[in-house]
Amino acid sequence: MKLSKCFFKTLREVPNEAEIPSHILLLRAGMIKKTAAGIYSYMPMGWRTVRKIEEIVREEMDAKGAQEITTSVLQPSELWEESGRWGAYGPEMWRLTDRSGRPFCLGPTAEEVFTEIVRNDVSSYRQLPLMLYQITDKFRDEARPRFGMMRSRNFIMKDNYSFDKDAEGMHESYMKMYDAYSRVFTRCGLNFRPVEADNGAIGGTGSHEFTALCEFGESEIAYCDNCDLAATVEKAECSDAPRETSDMLALEKVNTPGTKTIDEVAEWLGIDRTRTIKALLFITYDEEGKEKEYVAAFIRGDRELNMTKLVNALGLREFDIAFADEAKMGSVTGCVGGFTGPIGLHNCKIVVDSELTGLRNLVAGANEEDYHIKNVNYGRDYEGDIVIDIKTLREGDACPKCGSPVKHAKGVEVGQIFKLGRKYSEAMHAYYKDENQQDRVMEMGCYGIGISRTFQAIIDMPENHDENGIIWPMSVAPYHVIITEVKPGDEAQDRVSERIYEELKAASVEVVWDDRDERAGVKFKDADLIGIPIRITVGKLAGEGVVEYKLRRETEKSELTV
């Protein structure tokens, strides 16, 4: 490719819309353009890299026996009605109707479509296991798109689906993908960690998230240097404080004027926050979005609630629960916020963190303004409708596996794999006949890689960018080599550039020749910005058959005789 013919424009200044390095550099390098909030177009250089990533993914998927197909982004509502997700998916789904009023959606994922395809054509155990995948645009109307393609409303995703005879087969398929994903992200030049993850709304029995470690990521993971714990913060289990055996003391109502927060209560009473009970009130909604019931969650005063765990405990969807406002709170507790406690609380579902059941003589709100109650004990004074771990594992907390302090890290979720089990195959009647002519339900798994997100995350790796621009790993670089001809029109430079260009092309090296009529400085800046791994500069010494060789990743230059 001659750069003079390439549709390509770089920006000198940082576009207003970008904040993080990868987004800034993609825009400055002219690799992507914004079309609307969370909707991007790819320019030639950027698209080449996307296709490289896709090719790596294809190779690794094919190597595990998965076969590529493509399904339409338009999906009819009937399929989603069958799985029960048409109602359950929520506001993220782009819904539309055809001219006759029939409802469709732009596919946010494709479990239903793949299950439908497989159930029609697979009827025998002899056809299993089966893995199918596709690389297509996906659509999710994100509440808040941000950071360019990190969280966009239209993105490229590789999704595949495994169909197995039984749970053991599903586990094998799952592990194949675990392995394939590790290979994909390694080849793409990402510093990543596979971590245990919550299955979330997609359902199923197990999941891992592949997280590219990076300070700008939106995922937070907890890990332990002393053992193999690695999980998303939503998923990570917490170990409870040791059970206490001291005597239960008599309840005592104390005046605590104006102490609405845990810190204020603890200070007023001169106690540690760990001796208090924190109350959080929620309102839940049913499938139609109508208010369903109130939920009070209780955790030790110093803990943080883990919303994912709470939602799972209640069997809800994330968007079916919200904090209760002051007015709603009052209708449950008969009191202003800040003095809510578990004793005597009714008209709501009570969820108690498991840790509280083993602690003695804590301080809780009295459900009466300016009063708290001392010596509150689980079992004697209150009980929960649900008792379960609903707290967040924080940095420095004891590792639930080995007890060492856990660490936290930020990252970008570039892929996730799920054991779905029978959730979709059962709902959609994906059956096969086994050796004994018996109908059996297929065991499914599903596996996703955010291609466009990976594209951007690669750049955010500290080793893949510097103050001058992108430093693409060779495996995904838009071109391997850039020939920077300092002075096009110079007979010797033209001749040498052309020869190198033709020879590299003949050797299947992907090469771009900067033959633009620009000053050398501009060309060097652009070459650095777009991050081509190898630069060959054809300049003054071209007449003597000498050119300069430089790696984008290194600072040293060397001379080559050609």
Added chain:
RNA sequence: CGGGGCGUGGCUCAGUUUGGUAGAGCGCUUGCUUCGGGAGUAAGAGGCCGCAGGUUCAAAUCCUGUCGCCCCGACCA
């Protein structure tokens, strides 16, 4: 959806407080000089100041509404 900020040539921004001929730098076109790390110079092209109402002799500027975009939070397979 709550909070904050911003919409002025392709890009980055000034001008808005205190209403009075729409500006700069970069980019683009042409000429001359320059030419190995984002050149200098001269001459140009390009904007109904997001949109719609209103106030006023007069609105980029004041008022109301609306749309879009960004950030924080909520939310997020």
